Each structure stands twice: as C-alpha cells, then as structure tokens.
Amino acid sequence: MLRVWVRALGWTKGSGLSESLCIQRHLRHIVILCSACLVACSPAPDTPAAGQFASGSPELEQLERTGTAAPAAAAEKAKALYENAPQGSFSALDILSVQGALLAEARDDAALADVVTRLENWPNPQLTETARATVSFLRARQLWAANNLREAELMMDGIDKQQLSNAPPPLRMRFLRALGRLKDGSGRIEDAISLQLQALALAEQSGQRWLQALCRGELAQAYLHAQQPDRALSMVDEATRLAEQDRDAITLLRVYTQRGIVYAQLEKPEESLRSAEAAIRYAREANSPRDLALSLANLADNYLRKADFAHALTLSEEALPLARQAKDRTGELVALTNIGLAKISLGQIAEGKRFVEQAMVMDKQGGGVSSVGDTLNELGIYLERAGDAAGAIEAYHAYRQISDEDLQQEDRKAILEAQERFDSERRAKEIELLNRDNGIAAEQLRRGNLQMRLWALLAGCFVVSGILLALLYQRVRKTNAALATSNEQLKIQSEIDPLTGLANRRHFQLAIKRLADDGKLRGTVFLIDIDHFKRINDRFGHAAGDAVLVDVSHRLREAVRADDLVVRWGGEEFLIVVESRSAETVQALAQRLLDMIGKPPVSYAGQAITVTASIGFASFPIAPHDLAVNWERAINLVDTVMYMAKAHGRNRAYGIDQLDVQDESALDELAQGMDAAWREGRVGLRALQGPQTEALT
Known part of the structure; x- marks a missing residue:
C-alpha cells in the first residue's frame, strides 16, 4: 500500500503491486504536497536574533500554508x-525566499x-551572507521541482x-527541512x-501548531x-493531534x-485507507484541484492493490480532468496509468494498454526515461495477471532495454570516476617526480658552481651526485611499482560489484572470451531475477533489499563450482555461465x-523475508541443429525465457x-514470438517449479 502515499509526499520507492515501480514517475510531487513544510515562518521588520523566532505576518503565513495549491497566484501575492x-530588511528577504519557493x-x-x-545584489551588507545562502536554497528548490534530487542535495x-x-x-x-x-x-x-530534529525544535519555538504537525x-x-x-x-499520531x-x-x-504512509508501512491497511479518504475530504474542503487530483489518484492506487478495480477506475477517471485543469502533468500521468491498469484488470486489455x-x-x-521503464515493468505485471503472457x-x-541503458550509463560513470581518481593519483606522483628532478637539476647547478670555485671538492661532488642519482633511481623504481599496483587495483575494482x-x-565481457570460440558461446547460461524485489525494498527498506542481494549472491556462489x-x-x-552442456x-x-534461493527465508533485523x-x-x-550464437544473442534468448517464467507465475x-531454427535470422524472428512458438511446438521448453513459500504481499 505504500505506493499510494509515496506519490503524495515523494518518499522512497513503492508500488501497489510493487510499490516502488511508480516513485520515479512521481518524485516531483515531493514539492506539491511538502512545499508548505519547507517555508516555515513569516518575516519580521528587522533581522531576528539567531535564537529568536520572528512572529511574522499572517498574510505570508497563509501563503506558506496554502500557496502550493496555486503557486503562480500565490507568488504574485x-x-x-x-x-x-x-x-534590504530581513522582512523583504524572508518574503523573497517564500516567493522564490513558490515560483x-x-x-x-x-x-x-x-x-x-x-x-x-542584496543592499544590506549585514544580510549578504544570508541572501547568498537563500540563493542556494532557491536553486535547490528549482532542481527539486524538476526532479533533479541529487543535484538539489549537492546544492544544499x-x-x-x-x-x-x-x-x-x-x-x-x-x-534544515529542505x-x-x-x-x-537519498538514503542518508x-x-x-x-x-x-533541529527543524522540529525551531518549529516548536515558533509556536505554530500547523508547522509542528508537519x-x-x-x-x-x-x-x-x-x-x-x-x-x-x-x-505521526502527535502530528494528527x-x-x-x-x-x-x-x-x-x-x-x-x-499518517497513511506510516500505517501502510505498519501493515494496517484499514487505518491507512481511512487516512486516504480523510485526505480527499480535506482536499475538497481546501478547494485545491491539484491536491484533490493527486489524492484521488493515490486512493486509486490503494484500490488497485486491494483488487477493487472498478472503484480504482472510478477514482482515476475523476482525477484525470482535475489534473488537466490544474495543469498538473505528473498527476495526469498517474491518472492515465491507473485508468489503463484498472481497465486491463477488468478485461479491457487493448483499451487499457492505450491509456x-x-x-x-x-x-x-x-524526459522521464527511468519512470517509463518502471511503468513498463508495472504494465508487464498487470498483463501477466490478466493472462496476456505475450503482452507481458x-x-x-x-x-x-531501458534498464540496460540506464545500467550502462551508470557503469560508464563509475568507470570514469575511477579513472579520474587514478589519473589524479598519477598526476600527483608525476608532480612529485618532477619536483625531485628539479631538485636534482638545482643540485647539479650548485655542483657546477662549486666546481668552478672549489676544484679541490670535485671528487666529493661526484660522490654526492652519484648517491643522489642512485637514491632517485630507487625512488623512481618504487614509484613505478606503486603506479603498477594502483593500476591493477583500479582494474580489479572496476570488475567487482561492491555490494555483493x-x-x-x-x-564478464573479459572473461567470456574463454567460453566463446570465434565469438560463439559454448556452455550454459542462467539468467536469474529476484521476484518482486521492489516490493521487498518497499516493505522492509532498502537496507533489507541490499541484505537480500548479498544473501542471494552467497547462495548462488555455493550452488555452483568454484570455476x-x-x-x-x-x-x-544475476548471470551464471557454466561449461557443462549436459x-x-x-x-x-x-x-x-x-x-537454494527460495529456502530458507532471508533473515534481516529479526524479520524473515521470503525470496x-x-x-x-x-x-x-x-x-538440435547445433546453432552457434554470440554471447549477446545467447543472453537475449535466455532473457526471453526468463520473462516467460515470470509471465507464467514466477x-x-x-x-x-531445442529450437527448430538453423540460422540467426530465423532465431531472432522466433524469439520475438517465443510463447506462441512454444505452443505451436517449434520450441522445446523445460519448466521447473521452485519451492513452496509464503507469498510476499
């Protein structure tokens, strides 16, 4: 049920079936329902003391409370x-910070x-530093509104x-609140x-109950x-009071x-549902089309999870025109998606797909490429449940495909960062060597001067120079060895997953060469996908999700041979490649x-997590025709049957x-319709069932 709420407050990932599937689509609504939480007190004519909270004007406080329902109009006020x-006063600066947040x-x-x-260009020098900090705050809010959360955090x-x-x-x-x-x-x-906690202390100092509640x-x-x-x-109970x-x-x-978020996380769906319905009542009372549209869409998510698809459809169809009226693009996306998923679940598969x-x-x-990927994954889950295996x-x-593109970008970024660290280290060592060379050159110049002045010390100078050169040679050898070691460590780090x-x-791309003759793979490939992993993250937390990944990686390593x-x-x-073809x-x-993956459950923080x-x-x-393919085509083929396993029940x-094909072009064509080809007898598949476990809800 957590997905119902994260859209409203921009909390970490979640989904109705897999609560985190739609967070990428809707993180921008952190600002929509939380902007009032980030602008906290009204201005005073003069700068308040560091430990004193200004009382402020009721006009600005009202804008802080309600402005995000119509931010452009509130910004004008x-x-x-x-x-x-x-x-130049603090009062003027305070108002600008509120106006900027609304803009x-x-x-x-x-x-x-x-x-x-x-x-x-603030005219009061006593407030210059404060104005400069406010600029960073507003630029972070601008990044936040555009869903660039990491950049916003760096700005703050x-x-x-x-x-x-x-x-x-x-x-x-x-x-502090932002x-x-x-x-x-970001998980910190x-x-x-x-x-x-620091922000809460200031809210209590302000004496404003609404702010303390938020x-x-x-x-x-x-x-x-x-x-x-x-x-x-x-x-959250004290906040409600x-x-x-x-x-x-x-x-x-x-x-x-x-409140709904907390009770959803604590597995109290009825109280969570009551909170959702209360939120809608208050959105209507506040006459805020934007908030009402989002609250309706979120409640629709709740009913999707309860499998009350007719109710979910009604709520989503009410939310859609409200979102369009408010020009709320993200709210419109939520409503369209929920309408489609509800229709698919009600048997209107083609129409649902169109939405x-x-x-x-x-x-x-x-520009929401990642959120499109999440929607595709969610669509696959609903089509799977509706019996449309081919569509799933x-x-x-x-x-x-989208996930792979994102992963490749992350890999490239990680490699570039590692290379940059290595280059910085190498440059530092080169500078150190250059400084040493300059020192030797200076010493040689001094020796020449001494040679002209003190011929009697010529032999001693040669001895000193020889010693210095010998020491330099030894240091250069050590430096080169250190550089070689650093290079090898960089290579190792770039090829190992840091979590597992x-x-x-x-x-893999380097190691696969020993299993591929002339680029053609020989061996057996297994592609393994943890079922409902995002749901694990949402229900137990991301730290628990990491623990599951580590535990599963250990089980996989134990299940196979060392080589x-x-x-x-x-x-x-996860991917496993073995040489055996028996x-x-x-x-x-x-x-x-x-x-081994299915039993026993993964233990984390006293909880048993079914995997x-x-x-x-x-x-x-x-x-039967011994068709040889390259490793990329082999993995794509295995990926297809892995998704068939997901589509047929996980x-x-x-x-x-066996596959009744004799060339790669025929293989590609067959892979596009693998499920149908299997039913027609052109593909021989072997299906194996995992252990009986308690379903993860």
Whole structure:
C-alpha cells in the first residue's frame, strides 16, 4: 500500500503491486504536497536574533500554508508583500525566499531568476551572507521541482555551515527541512533525522501548531526508513493531534497523507485507507484541484492493490480532468496509468494498454526515461495477471532495454570516476617526480658552481651526485611499482560489484572470451531475477533489499563450482555461465538454484523475508541443429525465457531444450514470438517449479 502515499509526499520507492515501480514517475510531487513544510515562518521588520523566532505576518503565513495549491497566484501575492516591505530588511528577504519557493514550484524560471538576481545584489551588507545562502536554497528548490534530487542535495550541501548556523531561525528552519528531506530521499537517514530534529525544535519555538504537525509527520518518515516503527507511529499520531487542533484543511490534508504512509508501512491497511479518504475530504474542503487530483489518484492506487478495480477506475477517471485543469502533468500521468491498469484488470486489455501507452509517451516527452521503464515493468505485471503472457513478455523486454541503458550509463560513470581518481593519483606522483628532478637539476647547478670555485671538492661532488642519482633511481623504481599496483587495483575494482563481491558486467565481457570460440558461446547460461524485489525494498527498506542481494549472491556462489562464472548482471538480476552442456546436469543445477534461493527465508533485523526467483536457461550451441550464437544473442534468448517464467507465475525456471531454427535470422524472428512458438511446438521448453513459500504481499 505504500505506493499510494509515496506519490503524495515523494518518499522512497513503492508500488501497489510493487510499490516502488511508480516513485520515479512521481518524485516531483515531493514539492506539491511538502512545499508548505519547507517555508516555515513569516518575516519580521528587522533581522531576528539567531535564537529568536520572528512572529511574522499572517498574510505570508497563509501563503506558506496554502500557496502550493496555486503557486503562480500565490507568488504574485508574495510579490505584492515584498513591494511593501522595507528594502534590504530581513522582512523583504524572508518574503523573497517564500516567493522564490513558490515560483520554483510553478516552474516559472524567468521570474525565479529575477528573485535570485535581487538576492545576489542584496543592499544590506549585514544580510549578504544570508541572501547568498537563500540563493542556494532557491536553486535547490528549482532542481527539486524538476526532479533533479541529487543535484538539489549537492546544492544544499554547498551552503556554508557557518552561514546556516548564523541565519535567522525562519530561514534556518527552511534550509534544515529542505536538506533533511533530501538526505532522507537519498538514503542518508542519520543525517536526515539530525536535521529534522533541529527543524522540529525551531518549529516548536515558533509556536505554530500547523508547522509542528508537519515537522512531526516528516520526521515519522525518517524513523520508518531507520526501521523504528514505534517512533514513527508516535510522531505521526502527535502530528494528527496537533493538526486536528489547528483545523486548517491543507495541514490536515498533508498530515493524513503522512499518517497513511506510516500505517501502510505498519501493515494496517484499514487505518491507512481511512487516512486516504480523510485526505480527499480535506482536499475538497481546501478547494485545491491539484491536491484533490493527486489524492484521488493515490486512493486509486490503494484500490488497485486491494483488487477493487472498478472503484480504482472510478477514482482515476475523476482525477484525470482535475489534473488537466490544474495543469498538473505528473498527476495526469498517474491518472492515465491507473485508468489503463484498472481497465486491463477488468478485461479491457487493448483499451487499457492505450491509456498506459499514452502516459508513457507523455512521460518520455518530458524526459522521464527511468519512470517509463518502471511503468513498463508495472504494465508487464498487470498483463501477466490478466493472462496476456505475450503482452507481458513484450513489456518486460522493453523494460529490460531501458534498464540496460540506464545500467550502462551508470557503469560508464563509475568507470570514469575511477579513472579520474587514478589519473589524479598519477598526476600527483608525476608532480612529485618532477619536483625531485628539479631538485636534482638545482643540485647539479650548485655542483657546477662549486666546481668552478672549489676544484679541490670535485671528487666529493661526484660522490654526492652519484648517491643522489642512485637514491632517485630507487625512488623512481618504487614509484613505478606503486603506479603498477594502483593500476591493477583500479582494474580489479572496476570488475567487482561492491555490494555483493561478485563479478560485474565489465569482468564478464573479459572473461567470456574463454567460453566463446570465434565469438560463439559454448556452455550454459542462467539468467536469474529476484521476484518482486521492489516490493521487498518497499516493505522492509532498502537496507533489507541490499541484505537480500548479498544473501542471494552467497547462495548462488555455493550452488555452483568454484570455476563457474557468477555475475551480478544489474539491479536484482544475476548471470551464471557454466561449461557443462549436459541436459541432466543443467536441469539439476537450475532446480538447485530455485531451491537454494527460495529456502530458507532471508533473515534481516529479526524479520524473515521470503525470496523467490524466476530463471531462464539454455545451452549453446542450440540443439538440435547445433546453432552457434554470440554471447549477446545467447543472453537475449535466455532473457526471453526468463520473462516467460515470470509471465507464467514466477518462482520457476524455464529452459530451452531445442529450437527448430538453423540460422540467426530465423532465431531472432522466433524469439520475438517465443510463447506462441512454444505452443505451436517449434520450441522445446523445460519448466521447473521452485519451492513452496509464503507469498510476499
């Protein structure tokens, strides 16, 4: 159920069937429902003391509470407040920080640039540093609104700590809250909790109940990620109490959304559902089409997970025109996707696909390549459940292609970073050697002068020079040896997955040469994908997901021989290559892999996590015509049958016994319709079932 809520608050990944599938699509809504949390207090005519919280004007406080429902209009009101404020005062600076945050949410880059220019040329020298820090804050908000969360975090990290500690409390709290949420989103939970506790202390100092409520709701998020559910529950219950006392509709909307997240994570679906319905009531009361559209879409996610597809469809169809009215592109994407998934589940497969495809086209046009991949994966899951195995396999293949492209970009980035570190080290050593050479040259010059003045010391100078040259030679040898060692370490690091210790794709591409004659693979390939891995991340946390990957990698290593190649292929996928082609041996290994992954459950933090996998495998050259293929085509073929295993129920292995093809072009054509070819008898497949386990919900 977590997926229902993460869209509203931009929390870490989640999905209805696999809660994290749609987070990439909707992280931008962190700003939509949380902007009020980041702008905390109203201005005072003069700069407040470092430990004093200004009381401020009710007009600016109201903009902070409700402005994100219509950020462009709210920014205009803030502009009017600024024009009436004393120029160069803290009051004026405070208003600009609120106006800039609203402009970032409205994606009005031109108007925001004007605000930034005013801050960069602030006339009051006593507030110059504060204005400079505010510029970084607003640029981070701009990046955040564009879903560039990592860049936003780096921008906030660039604010000098002294500037932060010296900033007046209203601004300091905004900075702390923004950075705390960004740290939480990037997995730096300890830093997030520390920052959010500081922000909460300032909120309590302000005396504003609505702000205290929102602070506690956000802190509950960090406690959830830190695996402290009791603290999370306590925080969100206190947030609800404060919001009920305040009775502001926008505050209640946000707090009940936060409450729903906590109760969903604590496996209390009925309370989570009640919170979702309350959030919708308050969105209607606040007359905020944008918030209402998102809340309806989120509640639709909830009903999709409960398999109440008719109700989910009704909610999504109500959300769609509201999102379009509010010009909320992300809300429109959520609604379109949910309409499509609901229709697919109701048997209207072709029509449902059209809605999902429309959403993906919009998403791709907006640059959301990764979120398109997540939507494809989700589409595959729904088509699989609807019985459209061929459509599911097609969606999974498209998802794999996007995932591979993302992974290759990450690999290239990691290699470039490692090479840059190596080059920096090498340059430093070269500079050191150059300095030594310069020292020798200076010594030689001095020796020449002494030679002219003191012929009697000529022999001694030669001895000294010889010793220096000998020492230099020894040092050069040691330096070269160190460079060679560093180069070898770089090579090793670039070929090992840092989490699991298994080989990575780079190592595979080098090692596969010994198993490929003239580029043609000889041996058996297994491709293993952990079932519902994103759901594991969402239910137990990303640290638990990492623990599952490490545990599974150990089980895979134990299942094979020492000289077999085991690779972390990417994400939750693993690749195994063995030399044996014996049908009996290969089938036994496939069954052993299923059994060892499936039992016993992975133990993490006192919890038993059920893990299963889908496996595709095949031996090469391919029987019965001994068709030889290169390793890329071999893996694509195994990938196809692995997705067939997923489409036919997961926790199973599908292996190719034989293919009635004699050349690679015929193989490619058959692979495009593998499921149909199997039913027609042109493909011989072997299906193996994994161990009986408790289903992961």
